[in-house]
Amino acid sequence: MVAEDEAALRRARGPQPPDLLRLHETVASLFATQGDWRRAYQHLRSALDIARDGSLRDALTSSYNRRYLDERLYGPLTGHQTARPRPPLAIALIDLDRFKRVNDTYGHLVGDRVLRRVADLLQEELPEDGFCARYGGEEFVLWLPGVDVGDAVRIVDAARLRVARHPWSELQPGLCVTISAGLAHDSAAEPDADATPERQLRCADTLLYAAKRAGRNKVAYHDAQTTRLITHSE
Numbered sequence: 001m002v003a004e005d006e007a008a009l010r011r012a013r014g015p016q017p018p019d020l021l022r023l024h025e026t027v028a029s030l031f032a033t034q035g036d037w038r039r040a041y042q043h044l045r046s047a048l049d050i051a052r053d054g055s056l057r058d059a060l061t062s063s064y065n066r067r068y069l070d071e072r073l074y075g076p077l078t079g080h081q082t083a084r085p086r087p088p089l090a091i092a093l094i095d096l097d098r099f100k101r102v103n104d105t106y107g108h109l110v111g112d113r114v115l116r117r118v119a120d121l122l123q124e125e126l127p128e129d130g131f132c133a134r135y136g137g138e139e140f141v142l143w144l145p146g147v148d149v150g151d152a153v154r155i156v157d158a159a160r161l162r163v164a165r166h167p168w169s170e171l172q173p174g175l176c177v178t179i180s181a182g183l184a185h186d187s188a189a190e191p192d193a194d195a196t197p198e199r200q201l202r203c204a205d206t207l208l209y210a211a212k213r214a215g216r217n218k219v220a221y222h223d224a225q226t227t228r229l230i231t232h233s234e
Contacts, residue, residue, distance in 0.1 A: 056068040056071075058119075060112060060115060060116060060134075061115055061118075061119035062116075063131075063132045063133055063134050063140065064131055064132065064133035065133060066133065066134070066136060068133055069133040069135065069143075072143060073197045073198050074198065087145055088145070088148060088185065088186060089144070089146075089185070089186050089197065089200065090144040090145075090147055090149070090152035090155075090156075090183060090184065090185040090186075091141060091142070091143060091144070091183075091184050091185075091197060091200045091204050092141065092142040092144065092152075092156045092181050092182065092183045092184075092204060092219075093139065093182045093201065093204040093207075094122065094140045094141070094142065094156075094159070094179050094180070095138060095179065095180055095181075095208055095212070096115075096139075096177065096178075097177075097179060097180055097216040097217060098216070099114075099137075102177065106175060110171065110172055110175070113171060114168075115138065117171075118163055118179065119132060119134065121159065121163050121166060122142060122163075124159070124162065125155065126142070126155070127144055127146055127151075127155070128145075129145050130142065131143050141201070141204075148185075149185040149221070149223075152185050153219065153221055156181050156221075157219050159179070160178070160179055160180075160217065160218075160219055163177060163178060163179045164177075164178050164179075164217060178217035179217070180211040180212050180217060180218055180219075180220075181207075181208060181211060181218075181219045181220070182203075182205060182207025182208030182209070182219075182220050183204060183207060184200040184201070184203035184207065184221070184222070185221065186200055203222075207220040207221060208220065210229070214229050
């Protein structure tokens with residue numbers, strides 16, 4: 001059965017590799033004409049899954065997009081209707097430092113390559129069920145569930161260091177890229193009755209501006225009602 005499916009995929013593929021969405025649609029149609037509705041349904045479901053995943057991905061960086069982030073921010077599971085204790089959640093808003101200067105100096109094609117590489121670096125070493133989403137322009141959000149504030153700070157600062165230490169000059173001589181981040185954490189041990197992911201994102205935005213004002217290439221977060229900064233160590 002598996003061999004037959006692979007053979008059908010090869011027949012549908014042709015001389016050039018098509019995108020997977022159209023491939024599954026073609027194979028589903030092939031099995032439907034043969035009356036094999038079970039396998040036709042399986043490939044159609046795969047096509048639908050690919051289509052949905054594609055609609056939730058940023059076209060440039062392949063990270064999740066604003067639509068996916070909004071689903072997590074405002075979706076039915078973000079409220080406090082349930083009596084079960086909610087797990088801790090950290091949200092970081094990240095901005096590339098002086099990105100306009102990169103575009104103006106090296107051109108938008110290089111700028112696009114920088115955005116793609118930064119997205120890849122941000123997606124490393126995330127916790128289970130964590131994700132990176134492009135918020136807009138040169139801003140990204142890290143969604144970090146199930147971690148305490150110490151781990152959240154370490155994850156975000158490690159991402160900052162990966163970006164700062166990346167060999168950007170291999171892309172263009174003289175190119176340097178850094179990021180700044182604002183990190184908001186909601187603890188399950190000390191829950192805030194008014195805390196929602198949307199409110200956390202607004203808090204992270206305020207902290208991001210604190211990191212920018214302090215000189216960039218920093219992570220700003222709250223610690224015992226005080227804004228703390230991790231300064232760059234390059």
